[in-house]
Amino acid sequence: MRATTAGRVIESKPSSYKVGEHVLESGGVQSYLACGPVELQRCDVAYAQLKEWLGVFGVSGLKAYLVLIEECKPQPATRTDSASK
Numbered sequence: 001m002r003a004t005t006a007g008r009v010i011e012s013k014p015s016s017y018k019v020g021e022h023v024l025e026s027g028g029v030q031s032y033l034a035c036g037p038v039e040l041q042r043c044d045v046a047y048a049q050l051k052e053w054l055g056v057f058g059v060s061g062l063k064a065y066l067v068l069i070e071e072c073k074p075q076p077a078t079r080t081d082s083a084s085k
Contacts, residue, residue: 003029006043006050022050 005028009021014037017023022043027033043053055061068074 004054005029005033006054007033022053024053 004024004026006022006024009017009019009023010032012019016037017040022045024041024043025033025035025039027035027039043050048056
């Protein structure tokens, strides 16, 4: 099943990723995955828990951000919540 998955690097041939780093990949739901470095996205777990990278900081959050910016086109000093109505 295709899905964005979060995990930890357990072995890395290229030096661009270190063992233990947290990453996202769109290869699907599985226990282990072999892929190239261009298919991965780093996750800073000091900034947010790994599960948050699948939601708020992941594709769902990116879509919400893009809709806000592209469709709502907020301007400086503009409120985007319901209290501004």
